[in-house]
Amino acid sequence: WAIRHDDDRPRRIGIAEAVLCSGKTTEQAVAAAEAAFAAHGRCLMTRLSPEAFAALPEAFSSRLDYDPLSRTAVLGAWPEIHDQGSVAVATAGTADVAVALEAVRTLRFEGVASDLVTDVGVAGLWRLLSVRDRLADYPVVILVAGMEGALFSVAGGLLPGLLIAVPTSVGYGVTAAGKAALTSALGSCAPGVLTTNIDNGYGAACAALRALNA
Template sequence: MDVQQLADLLAGVRAGTVPADEALARLRRLPYAEVAGARIDHHRSLRTGHPEAVYGPGKSPSQCARIVAEMLSGSSGPVLLTRASPAQTEASLAACPGGAVHRPADREPEAADETVNPVDLATVVWRAAGARPERVVVASAGTADGPVAAEAAAVLSAFGVSAEPVTDIGLAGLHRFLAEIDTLASADVVIVVAGMEGALATAVAGVVPAPVIAVPTSAGYGAALDGVTALLAMHASCAAGITVVGIDNGFGAAMAAMRILDLAAGSNSGTV
């Protein structure tokens, strides 16, 4: 249940069009609903302004389908299934048609049982919100960082924000970065996605006034340590004020951006 649904329910009780027993039955669902071994947090959007998302790994296709169906029935806002395998995507769309599937470009698995890297999995969005005016730039250091950047862009799209991609501007080719400074500096929020040594986040945060959310990725050779080097470098950045999320966490970066945008727009009315 989201803010508007709760307001409509209370208005219906006040007007006498919704019986008190019916309102009570619906309010009992607010804390959570138990479905397919999961406890669905139906009132998270009331507290934070954004709904819970469904994390695909570790769940069977049928579990994903049942959880998505429950979430769609319990609110009117966007519903997201993240890091979904082909089988999870297929089952969820069969049970709940109308979802938009977002996959990293040119990386769609060839078969439903193909083993894929977690960052190559799909983000599926049902009931995306209407378009918003804010500009979020998602800047990636290299094409290997593309899947994580794509996840961030897909999550932003669920909430009506069209991410502007700026790709392959890693600092090994400084001229490529310098060519995009005007684009970066005009954004409301910049999400920086980088592996290797993660230096791009410091460079961006040193030239833009907007909040910078840094996402270390697992791309890189031996001493990159599957993203740990980039993670530590971003935390140790000499550019003040960078926000750093976990390795390969495009979802977390997008949700951090949404909290910033909602606060700036004065639309964090979901919090009670």
């Protein structure tokens, strides 16, 4: 097998190809990351579990800035920050922070510093209301929530910016695996809430970058 790195992607859509590590062997992940590094001088690796990180050759892993909570790694140097007032990332619970950090670090990898606001789930509505004005100032807000995902609709009625819902697999029983939060995001009674795949903080960040680049 051979890697065909999409080195032309930044020119076409403004975002470099990241390496999705889950499903790849160690050898494949390293080869893909080196191809990206060769093209762009840096590379973002996602869904790199602590076990997969530990299995990497030391000569490679020592070159990574790895965060186990978000399971992301950066090979090469981070870029300068060129935007810091455009994107907020809000989570319903603390278990959603891992996915939120995948978004935060993906944004940061493209030079965008974001504002992370955690634990504002609607069971205690005052928490969201207390950060409402702060969030209302951002053109783009990424909302990260699992279980039944009610946060998406309540935020959807209160905030004017572009809203990107990221349903998470946090939950059990009917909310296990994120399907319940996903259907809440898709079926929201608040107008204009958009959605990514379950646990896809990376995709939410890419969408935010598209909005900022536009």
